[in-house]
Amino acid sequence: MSLMITDECINCDVCEPECPNNAISQGEEIYEIDPNKCTECVGHFDTPQCREVCPVDCIPNDPKHVENQEQLMDKFLKLTADK
Known part of the structure; x- marks a missing residue:
């Protein structure tokens, strides 16, 4: 399943550069995670960075975006296919 950032976010800016899929971006008030790009770092790291x-x-x-490990790996493969 993809991850999300709650309103407890303090906009510290440390998560965005750690995302290998560029799924994290600054939203109107807090950072947001694009569920179409989030693989929970499957394919890159053992844990979400x-x-x-x-x-x-x-x-x-x-x-709202429940995915199993296989689905996350499939998404990783699609995201990295053009690289």
Whole structure:
């Protein structure tokens, strides 16, 4: 499943550069994660890098975008196919 950033985000700017899929961007008020690009770092790292660096622990699973490991890997392969 993709991840999401909650309104507890303090806009510290540390998560955005850590995302290997460029899924994180500044929203109107807080950072946001594009569910079409988020693979929870599957294919890149063992754990989601945004969660590793977030100082306020505001990046839970997104219940609106449930995906299993296989689906996340398929998304990773599609995102990196052109690279």
